[in-house]
Amino acid sequence: MTKAIRINRVGGPEVMELVDVDLPPPGPGEAQVRHGAIGLNFIDVYFRTGLYPQPLPGGLGMEGAGTVEAVGQGVTEVKVGDRVAYAGRPNGAYAEARNMPASQLLVLPEKIGFDIAAAMMLQGLTVQYLLHRTVHLKAGDTILFHAAAGGVGLIACQWAKVLGVTLIGTVGSDEKAALATENGADHVINYNRENFTERVREITGGKGVCAVYDSIGKDTFTASLDCLAPLGTMVSFGNASGPVPPVALSELNNRGSLFITRPSLGAYMATREDLEAAAKSLFGVVNSGAVKIDVRQRYNLADVAQAHIDLEARKTTGSTIVLP
Known part of the structure; x- marks a missing residue:
C-alpha cells in the first residue's frame, strides 16, 4: 500500500482525499518510482476543477522526482537505483510512490537534488520549448x-x-x-x-x-x-x-x-528524442548556474488542499513542491 491523493469528482480543493492505494509491480515498459519530492503546478488545478477532463476516480499531479525501485519487462531507459525525474501525463504524481512509463523518466545529473528536480521539470521544460521552439527567439x-x-x-x-x-x-x-x-x-x-x-x-x-x-x-x-x-x-x-x-x-x-x-508540453515532448534534447538543454543551464530554481513553498502531501488554495489565490511565487 502507498498513500496517494485521489479525486472522485471535480470541484474545489476539498475534493482531494489522501487515501491508501494498492501499488502493483510495474508492468511492461513501466518503472516504479519512490518520490522524494512532487511538483505543484496550475495545470493540476485545471484537472481538479474539470476544466481539463480526465476519467474519475483519478489522481492529480504531473511532476515528480525520486528513486527507481523496480522496472517492468522491456525497460531500457532506467534501472533500479537511478535518481530520476519526470513531467507529463498520466496524472498521479501526488503519491508516495507510483508506476510511470519509463519512456518519460529522465536520469538526473548528480548536482540536481529531488527538491530542485521536482520544482523545475514541468516549468523548466515548458520554458525550454516556449523560448526555443514555439518562437525561434534570437x-x-x-x-x-x-x-x-x-x-x-x-x-x-x-x-x-x-x-x-x-x-x-x-x-x-x-x-x-x-x-x-x-x-x-x-x-x-x-x-x-x-x-x-x-x-x-x-x-x-x-x-x-x-x-x-x-x-x-x-x-x-x-x-x-x-x-x-x-x-x-x-x-x-x-x-x-x-x-x-x-x-x-x-x-x-x-x-x-x-x-x-x-502549445502544450505533451505535443512538444511527444518523442523520446525531443524529451531528451529538451532535458539536456534544461539540465545544462541549471548545472551551469545560469538558471537557478527558486523553491519558495513546501507543503506536505496531507496538506495539498492548502497548497491549491494558496496557488489559486496567487499567494505563491517561484516554484512550489509537495513532500510525500
Missing part, C-alpha cells in the same frame, strides 16, 4: 511574459537573459516586481497600477514585442494582442483567469497579420 528580440514572478516566469526571466532577449514581465505586486527584476527581467509592469499595453508601447518606442507569452488567459488575452508588433506571435499557454474567449481571425489581420498558438 538575441536582441523583445518579448512580454505575463506572471513573471511565478515558477515558469522566473525561469523565463533568467533563460531570456542567457539568450540575449529583452524580457518585459507583468506582475501583480511590488514584491513580485522586485522578484522578477532580481531574476533578470529587463522591465517589470505592475498590472494593478499600470496599463500593461500602454507601458509595453512606451518601452518599445511604439514598436511592440515579437511575442507575448500568456498563461493568464481571459483577463489578459485581448490586451496582449495589442502589445504585439506586426507579424508577432501570441503564445497562449494557460488559463489561470479562465478560458480565452473565441477570437475572430480577422482580428489577427487587423492587428498586423499576427500569429497565435496554444
Whole structure:
C-alpha cells in the first residue's frame, strides 16, 4: 500500500482525499518510482476543477522526482537505483510512490537534488520549448511574459537573459516586481497600477514585442494582442483567469497579420528524442548556474488542499513542491 491523493469528482480543493492505494509491480515498459519530492503546478488545478477532463476516480499531479525501485519487462531507459525525474501525463504524481512509463523518466545529473528536480521539470521544460521552439527567439528580440514572478516566469526571466532577449514581465505586486527584476527581467509592469499595453508601447518606442507569452488567459488575452508588433506571435499557454474567449481571425489581420498558438508540453515532448534534447538543454543551464530554481513553498502531501488554495489565490511565487 502507498498513500496517494485521489479525486472522485471535480470541484474545489476539498475534493482531494489522501487515501491508501494498492501499488502493483510495474508492468511492461513501466518503472516504479519512490518520490522524494512532487511538483505543484496550475495545470493540476485545471484537472481538479474539470476544466481539463480526465476519467474519475483519478489522481492529480504531473511532476515528480525520486528513486527507481523496480522496472517492468522491456525497460531500457532506467534501472533500479537511478535518481530520476519526470513531467507529463498520466496524472498521479501526488503519491508516495507510483508506476510511470519509463519512456518519460529522465536520469538526473548528480548536482540536481529531488527538491530542485521536482520544482523545475514541468516549468523548466515548458520554458525550454516556449523560448526555443514555439518562437525561434534570437538575441536582441523583445518579448512580454505575463506572471513573471511565478515558477515558469522566473525561469523565463533568467533563460531570456542567457539568450540575449529583452524580457518585459507583468506582475501583480511590488514584491513580485522586485522578484522578477532580481531574476533578470529587463522591465517589470505592475498590472494593478499600470496599463500593461500602454507601458509595453512606451518601452518599445511604439514598436511592440515579437511575442507575448500568456498563461493568464481571459483577463489578459485581448490586451496582449495589442502589445504585439506586426507579424508577432501570441503564445497562449494557460488559463489561470479562465478560458480565452473565441477570437475572430480577422482580428489577427487587423492587428498586423499576427500569429497565435496554444502549445502544450505533451505535443512538444511527444518523442523520446525531443524529451531528451529538451532535458539536456534544461539540465545544462541549471548545472551551469545560469538558471537557478527558486523553491519558495513546501507543503506536505496531507496538506495539498492548502497548497491549491494558496496557488489559486496567487499567494505563491517561484516554484512550489509537495513532500510525500
